[in-house]
Amino acid sequence: MELVNSIDLAKQALRDRVWRVLEREGAAPAGSYGKIPGFRGAEATAERLAELDVWKHAQTIKANPDWAQLPVRVRALQDGKLLYMAVPKMASPQPFFLLDPASLDLEPEQAAGKKGAAQVARRVGVEDMQPIDLVVCGSVAVNRSGARIGKGAGYSDLEVALLIEAGLVTDGTAIVAPVHNLQVVEEDIPETEHDFSVDYIITPDEVIQCPPSRRPSGLVWEHLDTEKIAAIPVLVVQAAARQASAEAGSGTTSA
DSSP, X not given: OHHHHHHHHHHHHHHHHHHHHHHHTTSSOTTOTTSOOOOTTHHHHHHHHHTSHHHHHOSEEEEOOSGGGHHHHHHHHHTTOEEEEEXXXXXXXXXXXXXXXXXXXXXXXXXXXXXXXXXXXXEEOGGGOOOOSEEEOOOXXXXXXXXXXXXSSOHHHHHHHHHHHTTSSOTTSEEEEEOOGGGEESSOOOOOTTOOOOSEEEOSSOEEEXXXXXXXXXXXXXXXXXXXXXXXXXXXXXXXXXXXXXXXXXXXXXX
């Protein structure tokens, strides 16, 4: 646990530096500190991503709900792709919004936003989802080896881990990180067992193809404390199922 704490401190120091640089250089709006930054040029990253074969061949996309990835979510709906958008903070037993462009009552620009999705999308759990061809993840910093860090809440890691456990994200699923150039750092980014890396980094100016990505085999329960589990309904359900399975295996029951 001591090693994990030191890694967390190193990650936070890097976040702090990147957030400050983005605001100082005007690459992200004031108030971006502590968030997945809504960087200048996000629309250009969506256009650049749409030129890649991994996008053209993808039929089903999973994206985070942050403003930084709104142009990518809009483009997915415009291109007729099935879009799964994470419910903010995974605050539902069904932690994903399903946005099907064939049946939307709102324009893509509205449906792809947090308010629009909450209005028109159906919430689904992994048992009701199709395999994911492309994951679009929000990031605070990335490096050219594909390592990434988010804002520190861990939601992206949990979402991907859930989808891996369900067999919906596989080695054939591409993971991309649309970011500003200033979010691409040269130094190593410390990683733990629950972290995943990305296959492509998309900036307004370039596409960076990374080495083969590293992914967890699923949820790393040892890295989840009781407070985190209690705050995320789908984890509460899974934790109860794990306990019941363990008790059944040992032939014991809880009082």
